[in-house]
Amino acid sequence: MADHATGKSPIIEEPGVQTPAPEALPKLPDYSTDEVVTKVEHDLIITGDDLAKVQQTAQGLSLEETREVLRDVIQNHENDQNFPIEVLQSMKEFVANDDIIDNPEKYEALIAEMRVEAALIKDDSAYPEVRAVVNNTDDPTLPCSTIRAWTIGIIYVSAGVLINQLFYIRQPSITLEANVAQLLAYPAGKAWEAWVPSWEFKLFGQTHNLNPGKFNKKEHMLITIMANVGFTTPYTTDIILSQFLPQYFNQKYASHFSYQILITLGTNFIGYGIAGLTRQFLVYPAHCVWPSSLVTIALNQSFHTETDLPVPGPFQRIYSTTRLKLFTLAFFGMFLYFWFPGYIFQALSFFSWLSWIAPDNLNLATITGMNNGLGVNPLSTFDWNVLTFDTGSSPLVLPFFFWWNAFVGIVIGAFVVMGLWYTNTYNTGYLPINTPRVFDHFADYYNVSRAIDHRGIFDATKYEAYSPPFLSAGYATVYLFFFAIYSCVLTWTFLYHRHEIWTGLKNLFRRGQDNVLHPDVHNRLMAKYPECPEWWYLLVLVASIGVSLGGVLGWPTYTSAGVVFFGIALCLIFVVPVGIINAITGFEITLNVLAEFIGGAWNQGNALGMNYFKAFGYVTCSHTLRFSKDLKLAHYSKIPPRHTFAGQMIATLVASFVAVSILNFQMTQIPGVCTATQKDHYTCPGINQFFTAAVMWGTVGPKKVFGSGGTYTALLVGFPIGVVVPLAVYFARKYFPTQRWLRDIHPPALFYGGIYYAPYNMSYLWPGVVVSYFSHIWLKTRHTAFWAKYNYVVSAAFSSGVAIAAIVIFFALQMQHVGVDWWGNNVVAQGCEDTPCVRHVLGEGEYFGPRMGEFH
Template identity: 25%
Template sequence: MIEENSLNTAAVELRKSEDTINNLPISPAVSTLESAMTINEDTPYQRKEQCLIKQALGNKQLFEGENTKKSNFYGIETYSSDDEWDPNDNKRDSDFYGYGPEISFEKENSTIPEVAVTVPIEDDVTMLAFTFRMLLISTVVVATTTSTANFFFFKLNRVYLDVLSVIICAYFIGNGMAKLPKSWTLLNPGPFTHKEHTLIAIASMAASNNIGMNVISLQRLFYGRGNDSNYVNSGIDIGNLSSILFLISTQCIGIGLGGILNKYLVLPAAFWWPETITSANLIHTFHSTVSHIITKYRMLAFFTVFGVGFVYQFLPQFFMPVLQSISILCLAAGGASGKFNPPNEPIVKQHYRQPLLGQMGSSQGGGILSLSLDWTAISFLDPLVTPIWSQANVLFSNYFLAWVVTPILYFMNTWNAKNFPLYMPANFYLNGTKYRLQQFLVNNTLPANEAVPPMWIPPYWAICYGCGFAALSSVIVHYLVHYAANSYSVFFQSTDDLAQKDIHSRLMKRYEPIPLVWYVGCTLTMLMVGVYVTTFNSIGFQISSDFWVIPLALFIAIVFAIPTGIIRSISNQTIDLSIITELIMGVLKPGFPLANATFTVFTNAALQQSLSCAAQMKLAYYMKVPPKAVFVMQLYGTILGCIVNYFSFDYMVRNVPQIWRATHSMFSTNQWSGRSATILQTGSEIFGAISPSRFFDGSNTPYSLLFWFFLIGAALPLVFYIAARFFPRAGLQYVNWPIIFQSAAVVAGGHGNAILSATLVVIGTQYFLRKYKRSFYDKYNYITAAGLDCAATAVPILLYLLSQLKRITEGETHYGWDDISDLIPYYALKPNPTTFGPDYCGGFKFFKGNHTGYFNSTSTNYTRGHTWQ
């Protein structure tokens, strides 16, 4: 081997060259690419890296010993003593920056820096992939993750067993099964491979995106209840079979659509799907068969970060809940007492107890100056994974809307803002009480001639709706000015020609591709199932003979698939279609809230599942997994996930009274929250029952101005595109208006405490660390993200299991669904949530009296003399 002092000298020389390394480019924003479909493969990124290696090692002899060559998982070849460094040979046996042997750097690598340092470019076509062992492990993890996701969907701080947790669990289970007797070939066909591991992760990801459950939750929790206050069996139940078929149709139709779009969203190297890099990096780290320094360090880094994070997460999750959200604004204003707060308006104070600055600074409000030390909250924005330019657009959007625009609208009393809580996701009467639509519905529909009082929403939510309008028009214009010409060109190219432009796609040509007819057949079959289920269950979906509803939903998903898919594939940001679909269905079929929700959910489920499947196929390309095996596991994971999702939800609704109380009140309990379900229900009331013609264009509503956002959204991308041409050095190419408009409602989902914390993490890692310690960043950034995410997921799950153990050991007859936090008495770092709020921003009991927030029409003049016709 090369002498130790020679290798150390080489490493020193490389470290001296870090100034050059630190100038390597970041992953490009969508606006910076002249052609997203083809990029010059001879990139400066690779030329700089090769130059540095040659500079450090020169033409020194690298290895001594037998004249043999060996190849491993990463494609590293060890050379004989006769082999010397060839200036024309771009292979090397140092790690990415020369600190020890690791990955061979082929002459050709990915054109995206993050992919080049993470994903190897070697493949073994004989490696096991589709095995019974893989199928068995997939069944276990899919059942576990989907049932767990249902439980945490109604929790105040939602946590999921995400794909990283699945990768870790599957690794230990798979390796454990690989130690079984070799004669048990069904359970132990050989060593547990990274391809089996990847297929397990793909099955889990396919099962985790079940948007169709939103319609089922509306049916069971909000509609058909009448005046029955019993939370069990008083909603609409369309039956087990119909519910499961509806879920399967909404999800599997996305698999077919995603496969059809592989040519446009998966094959181009520029569409690198950042969400897949962490998973690819973790799987590669686990399955490296070489005892190289960098591999050991990455494995050690992962388990160190996971261990430290696991211990630390007990502080915000159990011992010191105040760390979940430290509201500097609330504390400066006198805490829950609000002694230094500006006084609430009398009309709001009568119904809403939280002080004004408490609303602005709380995590469930605007999150102004709210800092979270809980990675569960911070990780919502993926600050270590999402590219910095994308994060900048997201953070700017939320700072501007939640921190600047909303307070200005409040103090100017725009749209009677002082009558309502600032950030509450609910509909109101003009006097500030919660809008009770149920008293006007007949068989869950609103008659066209029914006179109803005007519905009002807080200005923050009005602007969010406007931004939703702008996001849809901006994404179309953004696509037209940047990518329409390239998409047209790709349409006439063969997949073989496209695959030649990317090393990973070229390696995947060894495997038999999936016939297009498979994807088309899946799409059409699920379309027919969706039409059948929705039209023959008119009570639950309110579609009846309108068979055109589901085909129209699929058509809209197809129109927006490529424009929104391009943005997600490079920015890790998703463009949601809820606003535009609610608006369209509200115009076509007014007065039917469940029909509106069904149309909205079907469109979004088809779109988001198709993009998720495209991301899963990109992960398969990185890991060199046979495409047909991927398709089978996507279908298997989706169908099994739908079945488990439904039955776990059904069990929760029937046995957990806290869910009904959380979804039918204006507040969250200590641990339970109905915010996510309430947001969809609010939209179904505005666009479905009330209808856009009444809400946006009625005689007593100011919200018609929001339609101008369509024009604003269409104009801004074009203006900035032209400006970037005249001022190429101004950085305007990094301004992405679809992301800005779409991300405006991040705070709306109850993530206000994540904004400031995520900003600090992004600046510290993706700017300073990447700029001044690029080598360290490239080695450990994604593995650190994986460790922190897994720790943040593991602790809440463990606390829940302990709470159930406590219930069983104490012989409780009721279900102990709330966690075991009552074992820690209230103190300064664990404030009473009812009295002080979890972050000293005021208690959760917003409304006086014993009612849950519904309006009592016999005691309050709710109409003020006005009605909508």
């Protein structure tokens, strides 16, 4: 019988696997006993249909086989917050108690539960989130790499990156996400299926068909993966525009197409080379779930699942609505609703109702304000877009322990911010409390041109006649938490994930079918398809290094080849620790601050050198994680690895050339681009911030800011704090192993909450805690089948509805400068929520901080 929640087909026994005869094994306890069924379903968060499906496999497991499977589970999931602790404790009891082998009749309930869990590990996933949307069967006959998929994919990649690149520098900007391509690919594929003739021909010795039949889920997912990698605006856009334009570095060679394409291809493809080498750590292991990928799979399943049976749910009702119908209703419902918080009634989005009471009250706005304050507000938004402000962080997707840890972190951060601001530490009382901008000692935005020469190199004389840089209280707190999170990640992964890392290292050097070394069902199913050899990825890595060096060394960038290799080294140090945390919890720890810090110190006085270090450190790691997530997406969807490799490579190649072509148009054909008066609003707010950061951390350099005698040297205490906190949690767990709340503490997520400040605040994060509790704690445990069938579909529908509505609003109204002028839109920007308030105001001719001549 098909799974009511997922529509899965019955498990097909794999060839070559000999199942012992059931009569030769100890009798399995009767699953019809209500007590046993209830306990198993509750502890494992498993639906009745999933439980029924694994009975046969469980009956075929001997006690010793069960113990062997569970020993491996304990080793791999000992510190996995996604794995139920009650089940883990039962497993330990089962494995450690030899009396179970001698007297199995005394432990019938425990044996029943453990056999089911072992069967789940063998034939499905231990995680209900994965079982909810990922099939544990495969149909190898489904065509994937078809002319239809390639044509639709390349067209959508070209159109998507064109729009994203064109509007990247506009204010307001617009960004198309891959879910838009996933939505539009379905009608395009069905239209092709209906209208294109079935014409066969041979190419390179293989037979191809223009219309291979029904548009299927593998073709659909391959198109989506192409869009995932192809829609991204290249990071080199910021570097090239800041180089070329006269108001920045005014380096005219940056207009050379060959220079642009070399550094773009280099930074885009280096991530592939490293992603392929990290498959043993981030793709094949079953505990690497990549939660945000489950939404993409759920949306795909909604379009292609034929069996969609009723499930019991809230209010003691049976719900027969299909997932496709629910997606359609939720999508159009959110599409219509988003017009209110997104355009008509924007106060619903920034519901800073406490500050409306007295908009000019400094303390009230500072504590409760959502625009310019700390956002301490129990009811802060009615906008789904605000809840998902951190890319991929839907509260219906990421586990609850992430949200409450991040919330604790942001609360701690609030006290740090208030402490700095109200005591005027670092002269923060003269500045807005929560802004990512950098200021001079006149409380004006820092004018970097007053500290550099005509080449963009640091000028000590001009700097000493001007001002040191100053940070707001919120921005200083962000740096403190960033420093802590970097040392925390390394410490945490050593303490709790060194076994997985060591296993990955051993498997990396073993011969044979790599993914079979990980024995879960998805790896066994994928073993049917030829894997991409490691040397393919190594070749991509070497080629990427080559074109990167050609770009850096072939033009007067005043930068050494070392930036490429040191940046890659930084990525290699952090990519597995950061990737494991991302794959398990769903949030990404970016290396941008660390890359600025190290790159600026290494390239002292050279902003461009720091930019390249940042590109090859931070961007390489970020791309590697994105590509690894897509490899897992293909892994779950049973797309042949070589098709995935080709899709990623070709989509990125096409996107790189399209993006660079549009970039040249922006640079040369848009009059006054990146100036405050540009008539079409191509004012480049992101480029302005990028240029300021480049000069701040590259030209002025972190040594003057954080080094010995620097203004913010004390913030480096974050590094030892990041070591101490995970160690404290580790030893607390050792001494109090049964305390569940200790198991749920996740220091990287806790520190992650603190980096949300400047410009975000508590108002953005708190609603996600509430929604996640409702989904992952209340609904999943009480109505598991209902949650499994609908949760991820609703998340995909809401995000897609917001994306499409935002596009329509942008092109139809905002580009035409059509607005709605009324209280519901204006109240969000009154008093201190419009112009940030400060505690201290300078008098005429005054300035704060070190006196002239006292800083160097």
